[in-house]
Amino acid sequence: MFKPDPNHPRHSLIVRWVRIGLALLAGVATALAHPPFGILPGLLGYPLLLLLAERSTTARGAFWMGWLAGFAYFFIGCWWVAEAFLVNQDQAWMAPFAASLLPMGLGLFWGAATVLYRRIAPAGVYRVLVFAACFALLEWLRGHVLTGFPWNPAGASWKAGSAMSQFAAVAGVYGLGFVTVAAVSAFALLRGPESRRDRVAGVAAGVLVLAALWTGGAIHLAQARLQFTDTLVRIVQADVPQESKWTPEAYQGIVDRYVNLTARPGDRVPDVVIWPEGALPATANEVFGAGSPDAVAIARAMRPGQTLLVGLGRGEADVTAEGGARYFNSLFVLQDEGEAGLRITAIYDKHRLVPFGEYLPMGRLMSRLGVRSLVHVPADFSPGPWPAAIAVPGAPPAQPLICYESLYPGFTAGGDDRPGWIVNVSNDAWFGRTSGPLQHLNLASYRAIETGLPVVRSTPTGVSAMIDPWGRIVANDRLDPGESGVIDALLPQPAAITLFGRVGDLLFWLAVLGSLGFALPRPGIRRRPAPSQA
Structure with a gap:
């Protein structure tokens, strides 16, 4: 042998x-x-x-x-x-x-x-x-x-x-x-x-x-006993592929998609409407600027008293910053005040930025080496303060998590001062119909389990979903990659404060x-x- x-x-x-x-x-x-x-x-x-x-x-x-x-x-x-x-x-x-x-x-x-x-x-x-x-x-x-x-x-x-x-x-x-x-x-x-x-x-x-x-x-x-608040949330998914967003001729069509889905009739008028991160290929300065036709169109799609949450980039003048301005990836809370139009009631600025996507690590050195031109990050976003809950008219206070932030445990207060829900807006259109958006949904759902809070997730192309405090999708309320539509769902009540939330x-x-x-x-x-x- x-x-x-x-x-x-x-x-x-x-x-x-x-x-x-x-x-x-x-x-x-x-x-x-x-x-x-x-x-x-x-x-x-x-x-x-x-x-x-x-x-x-x-x-x-x-x-x-x-x-x-x-x-x-x-x-x-x-x-x-x-x-x-x-x-x-x-x-x-x-x-x-x-x-x-x-x-x-x-x-x-x-x-x-x-x-x-x-x-x-x-x-x-x-x-x-x-x-x-x-x-x-x-x-x-x-x-x-x-x-x-x-x-x-x-x-x-x-x-x-x-x-x-x-x-x-x-x-x-x-x-x-x-x-x-x-x-x-x-x-x-x-x-x-x-x-x-x-x-x-x-x-x-x-x-x-x-x-x-x-x-x-x-x-x-x-x-577990799933109970609901009286707040009706509409999650909007317009199914706009990332590669088709940045042509001038496509812009009006994208605005029309979001406006039409927002105004779609339902059994009841939603209290809160949620658009995803990067919903429109424009900055908030352009969309909500004085005389903007987009702001007028959005206001017409809303009902008086309704609240809109939308993720957009924004610029802010700052003489101490390079180029005289700072840029933020933000979530805007807007309320329809009837004839007065839309009013911005709160802004959340993304705290945890994506390296090489939203900022260039060691920016000055990398710029000298020519890396900035390769990764097409012409200017860095600035990080916002540590995540904190914001007031949402018509709904309990919410903890925003923009895209990448939903990967991180501990960004949501879990003790007696915790909010009523988590809103996660994300631009997963960058990753098409790959495993990425599906895994991102799974990871974001763990924030619900850790905190005992429902998570409302909105993306341009999927997966958008209403997630209960135990990480389960409520009544199969989800829109998968490639689907366009809205989810009208009552916001679940929080579960009891979790041990992880406390310690x-x-x-x-x-x-x-x-x-x-x-x-x-x-x-x-x-x-x-x-x-x-x-």
């Missing part, structure tokens, strides 16, 4: 390529666990990554295992960013670079997690908790470093509104991610050096945690720091020895 010679150069090469393939497989599998794919067995990619990190002979090898897995994960999860560069044919050449450079950068966080684990992991079943803690710590950093990019954290693998997702009301999406990775990584113990009894006990504990997540979430949903990431940090404590040197606990083979 043939036996491979471990000392043969070809054997080492084969082992190296097998490990590379397994690392890529781990990343692909975990990415496919996320909606809209929903292949949940892909979560077993986490224990596979744990084993690959442990069996690396060097910290460098462990880093590359994590980086390769992270690259594959973010390539599958974020390939849709390339679609934004195809809107403008002058930028189409950048699409392949965007689709590859972003996952290459984000993969560094996975590489850092695996190398950290490789350096500190103790022997024994508790190393599963150490791995989950290292991974969760770097997930949190990914959501905060350089303003962060918290797209598809591990906790969001579960579809929002499902039983498994409800733990986010307790510990947030990062806490849910820690528990998820720790539970599924217990399956790595099946290939560990521990005694049979310890291996079985560890795997059983992981299965029990998953069962507890499902049981607790199912009970939570069974006890934020406190439980997450207690779990992470407590688990990392198992890596501290203690009598009788030895560090896991390095493997003898690459």
